[in-house]
Amino acid sequence: MSSLFPTYDSWQIEPDVAKGSWLTSKDGTKYLDYTSGIGVLNLGHCNETVKTAVEKQLATFWHTSNMFENSKQEKTASLITNASGLGHVFFCNSGAEANEAAIKLARKATGKNKIITCTQSFHGRTFATMAATGQEKVKVGFGKMLEEFAYIPFNDVAALVNSVDANTAAIMIEIVQGEGGIHKIEQEFLDAIKTASEKFGILVIIDEIQTGIGRTGKPFAFQHYQIEPDIITIAKGLGNGLPIGAMVGKKELAKHFGPGSHGSTFGGNPVSIAAAEATLQVVFEDDFLLEVIEKGNYLINQIHENLKDIEIVKEIRGMGLMIGIELVNAGQPILLELQKQGILVLTAGPNVIRLLPPLTTNKTELDLCIEKITKVIASKQPVS
Template identity: 60%
Template sequence: MNSLFPTYLRWNIEPEHAKGSWLTSTEGKEYLDFTSGIGVTNLGHCNDQVTEAIQTQLGKFWHTSNMFLIGVQQKAADLLAEAAGLDCVFFSNSGAEANEAAIKLARKATTRNKIVTFHNSFHGRTFATMAATGQDKIKTGYGPMLPTFEYVSFNDSAELLKAVDEDTAAVMLEIVQGEGGIHVAQQEFLNTITEACRAKGALIIVDEVQTGIGRTGKPFAYQHFDFKPDIITSAKGLGNGLPIGAMIGKKELAEYFGPGSHGSTFGGNPLCASAAVAVLQTIMQPGFMEEAAKKGEYLQNALKKVMEDTKMVKDLRTFGLMAGIELNVEAQQALLDLQEQGLLVLTAGPNVLRLLPPLTVEYAEIDTAVEKISKILSESLTVS
């Protein structure tokens, strides 16, 4: 009997244990994991520093409530605000909850209603974040969406300028559209967002749930650009597998999120906060993110050679240790073939293979993954 709702198209793989970049199934098969739990285990499975931090906190206390002063939560907030270049943190349990908080804060702070987002974006599956998401497949069957979200084309400055008006509370975007196929924002487009929002008094929300915590070679992806958001959201890699999300904002927004304005029973609980502290301390070590950036370049260059050797690849889009390989066929069969070869990857839309290796991946592991991808794309697939 299966007592789970069938909300996931599950793979026929049951993990037994995992360490670093590798996962072993209950059948004893080893897999090189280039999914990182969908961009979550940025420091690899069962990272020693995170494990030690969690075990230490387990011996102290697991939960009280956010009515108490929680030192490890404050430490996580301090580290996160410093990494983001902002001031105030609200902890949640997930990226969707962090985005919910950002939407609420933007509307309350501006006393406006409209949020401008983008086609092919993904911001979560709660009712507000589902409405914010610019993909119809996420919304099918749920009836009318929450109003006052407007969608424009990504990297289209003309459409954006038409959408941002006096009722716009915020423009909400991903610097890299992860679920949408690894599409990267252009500096000129980000300039337009800044100009439009400043002219109309709207806020800028950057969803860094997938791109944050070192994934792109910097703490947050927006830091690669001349761009200053008012609010950032984070989750996934923040806890390296423990459920924690965060909204980070400018200090002048703090007055709009006073006592009773928002909350979470479990948000920022001591176990998850201790994991976040360990993660942030690790990625902020001198040279760590620079090395992750080098690995991203190495992966990009290796995948470019694959494009030269096969006609199956339509486009390659990378940013740090995020890669999208757009195929001339649907990607699902390639994903399954790669699993047979012992490599775990994701899809992003029907035709894109998505790679999200841990930031701690070894160069030899990148070579192994690219070799398997090259083999599958060269030998197994055909253009229909």
């Protein structure tokens, strides 16, 4: 009997070793891992650049506290602010913590309480971020949610206009709804958000937990659109597997997050910062990001071409190396069959197969994934 709480529907696969895009289980089975630890391992398993940086830091010191000056924190924060156009960074340990910090800062800076988010959004599982999440299934059994959150359909301009008011502190959105099924935001919706934010003094928070750090071919997904956020939140790909998150905000917000207003014992831990600095120095290179766009275009175009005549495929969506295949039927049987074929993927909701390859994946690996996905999905096609 396990001593762990049964909070996860775990796969019957125990990793033994992993490198790049590949994971080998304890029983010797080799898998092409297109989960990337749920969008975390943007540079693949055991990336040598990150490994070298982490080992160097491990040999000096592992932890002090945030009362000490930390030049590596400063350098990593500068990499983030230079790439995002924002002014200040607060380091924490996860995406949920980054979103908690964003919610706190928005309320404190505006003196208002209401936060508008979208249905089918996902922002975390702490009490504030669970309340921010627009999916009822994550809230069941936990009692009364934190107030005041309002939920509108994604990309619904009319609903947004009807929801904003003088008590609205922030609008919190994802550019691509990851857990919600790989749905992309529309520029018209962002334009309406900008208009509302200017009219009512509302802060715009963009959750880049899954889309940030090069996943979509830009440093941050909002950079594909005409929008200037006040706050963004990042985590997942930031440390390439080491636990770290960050809340990033405009310079003028700094006065609202002074000493004692927020904190984190392990936030900006030296080992995680070493991993983040090394990761960002690779991912934020223009040539690297251009390759992500090229690989993403190739993957989604080939999936479209191979699955276009398969009736159980409803829609194919994506941005960069973040792809969703929506099916008429449940996605879980496809996921499990792909595991038998040596391919690891995810679901995003009940009917969407989600692909999150390492950004370092190559064409041979992409072709293998396309071949296996085509084979498995075609095998589920009803016989006419």
